[in-house]
Amino acid sequence: MKIIVxxxxxxxxxxxxxxxxxxxxVASALREGYKVVVVVSAMGRSGDPYATDSLLEMAGGTxxxxxxxxxxxxxxxxxxxxxxxxxxxxxxxGIKSEAVTGAEAxxxxxxxxxxxxxxxxxxxxxxxxxxxxxxxxxxxFQGQTPKGHTATLGRGGSDTSATALGAALEASYVDIxxxxxxxxxxxxxxxxxxxxxxxxxxxxxxxMAYQGAKVIHPRAVEVAMQAxxxxxxxxxxxxxxxxxxTSSTTSIRGKDLEERPVTAVTHVKDxxxxxxxxxxxxxxxxxxxxxxxxxxxxxxxxxxxxTFTVPSHIRIKAEDSLxxxxxxxxxxxxxxxxxxxxxxxxxxxxxxxxxxKALKDKNxxxxxxxDSHTTIWVLVKEKHMLDAVNALHDAFLHELCP
Numbered sequence: 001m002k003i004i005v006x007x008x009x010x011x012x013x014x015x016x017x018x019x020x021x022x023x024x025x026v027a028s029a030l031r032e033g034y035k036v037v038v039v040v041s042a043m044g045r046s047g048d049p050y051a052t053d054s055l056l057e058m059a060g061g062t063x064x065x066x067x068x069x070x071x072x073x074x075x076x077x078x079x080x081x082x083x084x085x086x087x088x089x090x091x092x093x094g095i096k097s098e099a100v101t102g103a104e105a106x107x108x109x110x111x112x113x114x115x116x117x118x119x120x121x122x123x124x125x126x127x128x129x130x131x132x133x134x135x136x137x138x139x140x141f142q143g144q145t146p147k148g149h150t151a152t153l154g155r156g157g158s159d160t161s162a163t164a165l166g167a168a169l170e171a172s173y174v175d176i177x178x179x180x181x182x183x184x185x186x187x188x189x190x191x192x193x194x195x196x197x198x199x200x201x202x203x204x205x206x207x208m209a210y211q212g213a214k215v216i217h218p219r220a221v222e223v224a225m226q227a228x229x230x231x232x233x234x235x236x237x238x239x240x241x242x243x244x245x246t247s248s249t250t251s252i253r254g255k256d257l258e259e260r261p262v263t264a265v266t267h268v269k270d271x272x273x274x275x276x277x278x279x280x281x282x283x284x285x286x287x288x289x290x291x292x293x294x295x296x297x298x299x300x301x302x303x304x305x306x307t308f309t310v311p312s313h314i315r316i317k318a319e320d321s322l323x324x325x326x327x328x329x330x331x332x333x334x335x336x337x338x339x340x341x342x343x344x345x346x347x348x349x350x351x352x353x354x355x356x357k358a359l360k361d362k363n364x365x366x367x368x369x370x371d372s373h374t375t376i377w378v379l380v381k382e383k384h385m386l387d388a389v390n391a392l393h394d395a396f397l398h399e400l401c402p
Contacts, residue, residue: 001035001130001131002033002035002172003034003035003036003037003130003169003170003171003172004034004035004036004037004172004173004175005036005038005162005163005165005166005169005171005173005175006025006026006029006037006039006174006175007038007039007040007041007140007158007161007162007174007175007177008038008041008086009041009158009176009179010041010042010043010044010045010048010051010052011044011045011179012177012178012179012236012237013040013041013043013044013082013086014044014045018236018237019085019086019089020089021236021237022086022177023089023090023093023095025175025177025234025236026038026090026095026135027093027095029175030095030134030135034172035130035133035134035135036135037126037130037136037138037169037171038090038135038136038138039138039139039158039161039162039165040079040082040083040086040137040138040139040158041078041079041140041158042055042075042078042079042081042082043078043081043082043085050077050078050081050082051078052075052078055075055077055078056071056074056075058074059071059074067113068113069113072113072114072142072149072150072151073150075142075152076101076150076152079102079139079140079142079158080101080139082139083100083137083138083139084099084137086099086137087099087135087137090134090135095134095135096132096133096134096135097133097134097135097136097137098129098133098137099136099137099138100129100138100139101138101139101142102138102139102140102142102143102144102161103142103144103150104126105123105125105126105138105139105143105165106122106123106124106168107121107142107143107161108120108121108122108143108144108145108146109143109144109145109151110151111145111146111147111149112151113149113152114151114152114154115153115154116143116151116152116153116154117153118143118153118164118223119146121164121168123165123168123169126169127169138161138165140157140158140161140162141153141154141156141157141158141161142161156217156219156220157217157219159176159216159217159219159220160219160220160223162174162220163220163223163224163227163229163231164223166224166227166229166231167224167226167229170229172230173229173230173231173232174224174229174230174232175231175232175234176216176220176231176232176233176234177234177235177236178215178233178234178235178236179235179236179237180196180215180233180235181196181234181240181242182196182197182198182233182234182240182242182243183196183197183200183205183213183215183216183233183243183245183264184196184197184264185197185263185264185393185397186264186265186266186389186393186397187267187389190267190385190389190390191265191389191390191393195397196242196243197243197263197264198241198243198244199243199244199245199246200243200244200263200264201246201247201343202222202224202225202245202246202247203225203374204263204264204341204342204343204374205221205245206222206225207375208266208339208341211266211267211268211337211341211375211377212266212267212337212339213264213266215233216231216233224245225247228247230244230245230246231244231245231246232245233245261342261344261345261348261351262340262342262345262351262392262396263342263343263344264340264341264342264397265338265339265340265389265393265396265397266338266339266341267336267337267385267388267389268336268337268339269385270313270336270382271297271309271311271312271335271336271337271379271382272310272311272312272314272315272332272333272335273298273307273308273309273331273332273335273367273379274309274310274315274319274322274329274330274331275306275307275329275330275331275332276305276306276307276322276327276328276329277304277305277328278304279305279306279327282301282306285306285322285325285327286299288321288322289310289318289321291321292317292318294314294317294318294321296308296310297309297337298337298368298370298377298379299370300368300370307368309335309368309379312333315331315333332367334382335367335379335380335381336379336380336381336382336384336385336388337377337379338377338378338379338380338385338388338389338392339375339376339377340355340375340376340392340396341374341375342375342396343374345373345374345376346374347373351376352369352371352376354395354396355376355378355395357395358392358394359378359380359388359391359392362387362391364380364387364388364391365381365384366378366379366380367379367380367381
């Protein structure tokens with residue numbers, strides 16, 4: 001069988017009209033000779049009757065007044081409703097379809113409710129259904145624990161469900177349908193001339209996702225990368241190929257990859273920089289953060305001080321933990337992290353110099369910086385964020401996005 005996996009998010013399924021458009025994408029894939037595995041999120045967003053946040057509100061909000069196990073039972077309901085409704089739409093169009101749960105589709109998860117991991121995929125039943133059906137609609141972001149309980153993969157887990165099924169079934173593609181027709185060179189709400197990319201590597205888009213871009217969950221990209229399954233980011237409401245995520249862009253971009261070392265500019269706001277002067281035991285600082293389940297970023301260790309960043313809403317928790325250990329903590333709030341991402345920057349001299357010059361020309365002070373082979377980050381004050389993103393976009397991507 002030629003198989004394709006199509007994932008539709010909550011806003012794509014929000015109304016009857018939008019669900020009809022999604023069904024047309026399924027029909028189009030069938031006409032191309034594929035069997036289709038559809039992965040669905042809960043319909044709509046907060047305020048809509050069956051959206052995940054709306055279900056949580058019924059149990060007391062976030063976090064709800066129930067156990068983590070019961071919370072996962074509740075959150076799984078939205079995808080279950082969505083799968084049955086969408087399967088019925090396909091059936092009315094004459095498409096042989098059946099809805100199944102994540103457990104029936106083969107997801108075997110760890111017992112970490114709310115943020116489970118995939119232990120293995122047992123897709124025998126799903127493959128048997130595909131022999132008889134044109135399409136199988138799977139509830140996203142959920143599966144079964146060793147004790148038979150329902151568990152969820154956490155927010156964004158439907159993306160991971162889709163790529164995990166793509167890997168297990170050796171699908172030709174995994175299509176992630178969203179509100180935009182592809183991955184942009186920057187957030188179009190920040191950079192007016194941002195452009196959709198035709199192709200991007202797994203590593204680039206994973207870095208973009210970790211650095212603030214919200215088109216696809218980074219765990220989903222990592223699963224696809226391990227199995228070398230191409231992902232396409234497409235618009236549910238428009239035609240077109242969108243952005244292809246694959247192992248290498250060299251064969252498609254050719255020399256353009258060398259000429260364009262930066263593929264995209266991303267940003268994360270609401271960041272706080274913490275500073276601890278003259279730490280006696282630097283390791284203990286990060287042990288404190290780990291004990292409080294606080295993930296830190298942008299770490300700089302110097303003989304006289306240590307700095308790192310945390311999200312703004314974590315600041316008080318982090319500060320209290322460190323002060324209880326006797327550390328004197330100072331902090332700078334309202335910061336933003338800007339990242340220039342590109343596989344083509346590895347081994348290319350002068351990228352950092354261009355970043356520093358672009359920001360200096362706009363009188364934007366750099367508070368902190370870090371780099372890897374494919375990403376360079378800078379920390380700036382949030383009031384400079386819009387100018388900083390546009391400055392770096394102009395410095396590296398102006399010719400691509402005139």
